[in-house]
Amino acid sequence: xxxxxxxxxxxxxxxxxxxxxxxxxxxxxxxxxxxxxxEEPHFRVTDQKVELDPGANTAxxxxxxLLLHKPVGIAYEDQRLLVPANRSKxxxxxxxxxKRHFAQLASLVPLPSQASGLAVYSQDRxxxxxxxxDALHIEQELVAEVSGQxxxxxxxxxxxxLAFEGRPLPPVKASWQSEKRLRFAVKGIPPYVxxxxxxxxxxxxxxxxxxxxxxxxxxxxxxxxxxxxQPGERF
Numbered sequence: 001x002x003x004x005x006x007x008x009x010x011x012x013x014x015x016x017x018x019x020x021x022x023x024x025x026x027x028x029x030x031x032x033x034x035x036x037x038x039e040e041p042h043f044r045v046t047d048q049k050v051e052l053d054p055g056a057n058t059a060x061x062x063x064x065x066l067l068l069h070k071p072v073g074i075a076y077e078d079q080r081l082l083v084p085a086n087r088s089k090x091x092x093x094x095x096x097x098x099k100r101h102f103a104q105l106a107s108l109v110p111l112p113s114q115a116s117g118l119a120v121y122s123q124d125r126x127x128x129x130x131x132x133x134d135a136l137h138i139e140q141e142l143v144a145e146v147s148g149q150x151x152x153x154x155x156x157x158x159x160x161x162l163a164f165e166g167r168p169l170p171p172v173k174a175s176w177q178s179e180k181r182l183r184f185a186v187k188g189i190p191p192y193v194x195x196x197x198x199x200x201x202x203x204x205x206x207x208x209x210x211x212x213x214x215x216x217x218x219x220x221x222x223x224x225x226x227x228x229x230q231p232g233e234r235f
Contacts, residue, residue, distance in 0.1 A: 006040035007031065010050055021058045029098040030056035039099045063123035064101045064230035069221035070119040072207070076110045086225050093228035109135060109213060112192045117142075117210030118218035122229075130235060131213075136188040138235060139174060139214035144182045144194060146203040154201030158184075162200055164193055174198075 011022035011031055023041040025031055031038055066082055074081065082105065084097050105121040108131040110187060111173045123126050133137065141205060151157070158174040173185035182203075195205040211218050214235035
């Protein structure tokens with residue numbers, strides 16, 4: 001029986017190339033063992049068929065940002081939906097999915113568990129810094145389904161005049177989309193405050209969805225699906 005060896009060692013001898021280059025081929029999703037992509041350099045092989053895909057390269061993997069349509073009832077930090085099978089078929093980024101894209105993702109600009117909508121997870125330090133340090137200055141667009149009868153001056157009060165935990169809230173853009181649906185555009189107000197805001201004007205929130213972060217809309221993403229942030233897209 002052939003002694004098992006690390007896949008990286010096998011690829012280095014097969015190409016030939018350095019061990020580090022072999023690891024980059026493997027981690028980049030370019031290597032197949034018996035027809036199946038294997039992305040772990042330490043994977044052990046014996047007499048299996050090992051192939052390098054045409055067009056393979058050793059370019060370092062760039063950090064990625066994933067945009068998810070978070071369903072109701074899923075904790076924001078729960079990243080179980082971020083798997084290849086849930087990638088949107090309409091993702092036009094052209095990025096090849098590899099396992100490393102799902103490692104060390106920071107959960108940014110949280111949503112409550114009972115809210116749905118645009119969620120952001122990133123490996124990119126620039127994105128993490130922007131959505132952390134500049135979070136108070138990034139506008140969020142939220143759609144709220146409500147029940148009850150709004151107070152006579154309720155819409156004006158929602159826009160400006162409420163104080164939460166003793167502090168005045170920043171100005172808000174609030175408008176009716178339909179008889180039971182309010183649109184909010186807020187800066188510096190976390191989504192979890194919106195139910196409380198509705199209560200102050202006689203309304204009860206029945207559902208909340210974030211449809212935009214900054215300049216980035218959620219358009220086209222079905223619940224539970226994700227896509228890559230494309231080059232050129234900005235928050």
